Amino acid sequence: MKVDDLLKFDANGLIVAVVQHAETGQVLMVGYMNQESLAITMRDRKACFWSRSRRKLWLKGETSGNFLRVQEIRTDCDADALVLKCYPDGPTCHTNETSCFYRLIDFEGTVTLSGDGVAKE
Amino acid sequence: MKVDDLLKFDANGLIVAVVQHAETGQVLMVGYMNQESLAITMRDRKACFWSRSRRKLWLKGETSGNFLRVQEIRTDCDADALVLKCYPDGPTCHTNETSCFYRLIDFEGTVTLSGDGVAKE
Numbered sequence: 001m002k003v004d005d006l007l008k009f010d011a012n013g014l015i016v017a018v019v020q021h022a023e024t025g026q027v028l029m030v031g032y033m034n035q036e037s038l039a040i041t042m043r044d045r046k047a048c049f050w051s052r053s054r055r056k057l058w059l060k061g062e063t064s065g066n067f068l069r070v071q072e073i074r075t076d077c078d079a080d081a082l083v084l085k086c087y088p089d090g091p092t093c094h095t096n097e098t099s100c101f102y103r104l105i106d107f108e109g110t111v112t113l114s115g116d117g118v119a120k121e
Numbered sequence: 122m123k124v125d126d127l128l129k130f131d132a133n134g135l136i137v138a139v140v141q142h143a144e145t146g147q148v149l150m151v152g153y154m155n156q157e158s159l160a161i162t163m164r165d166r167k168a169c170f171w172s173r174s175r176r177k178l179w180l181k182g183e184t185s186g187n188f189l190r191v192q193e194i195r196t197d198c199d200a201d202a203l204v205l206k207c208y209p210d211g212p213t214c215h216t217n218e219t220s221c222f223y224r225l226i227d228f229e230g231t232v233t234l235s236g237d238g239v240a241k242e
Contacts, residue, residue, distance in 0.1 A: 025146025076221035
């Protein structure tokens with residue numbers, strides 16, 4: 001089966017994409033792709049997203065140089081989500097944290113910083 | 122900071138939640154939570170989602186018995202996505218695959234099964 005016949009993009013033409021470090025498994029970020037950014041990702045093997053805030057294609061690393069080199073792309077049973085296993089060229093988060101998920105939420109709802117100690121609130 | 126002051130739910134009142142195996146790091150599924158399902162998740166330490174198709178709360182495992190026991194909850198720099206590190210009681214996917222992400226997409230766009238070999242197309 002071909003990917004274009006399978007994937008279900010949402011009403012905005014987007015699909016959620018989870019980026020995971022290819023070796024450590026750490027979830028680095030979650031972004032959104034449209035059909036074009038996915039095609040670019042597959043062609044160049046660097047993760048390219050659709051920026052919902054800037055409403056444009058966003059080649060991750062185009063400014064920072066911290067590209068996400070894609071090793072593997074997976075989709076799920078519903079074909080409405082992607083997982084990309086990547087080797088990051090540098091910190092993934094714009095804060096310079098390794099991962100965007102540097103905030104821990106405890107079971108009482110308190111949020112604390114729990115990353116590399118780079119990001120500040 | 123408290124979680125209720127930080128998280129950004131979308132126009133439908135939802136936030137995307139990535140479920141990752143607490144030990145192996147395998148991404149098991151992606152679901153959506155509303156404020157209530159997140160509160161239930163935090164209270165019971167079992168992942169509870171909002172089913173977009175059935176439009177109701179969905180305690181993962183309520184039918185199958187395969188609960189996702191939550192060890193850790195994280196959010197990202199934008200506070201619009203969650204990662205849940207969980208111990209699954211059994212296969213996460215309704216197909217009985219360990220992970221819903223049992224489909225591999227190669228760089229030419231061909232989709233193949235690449236999980237436990239349980240799911241069929």
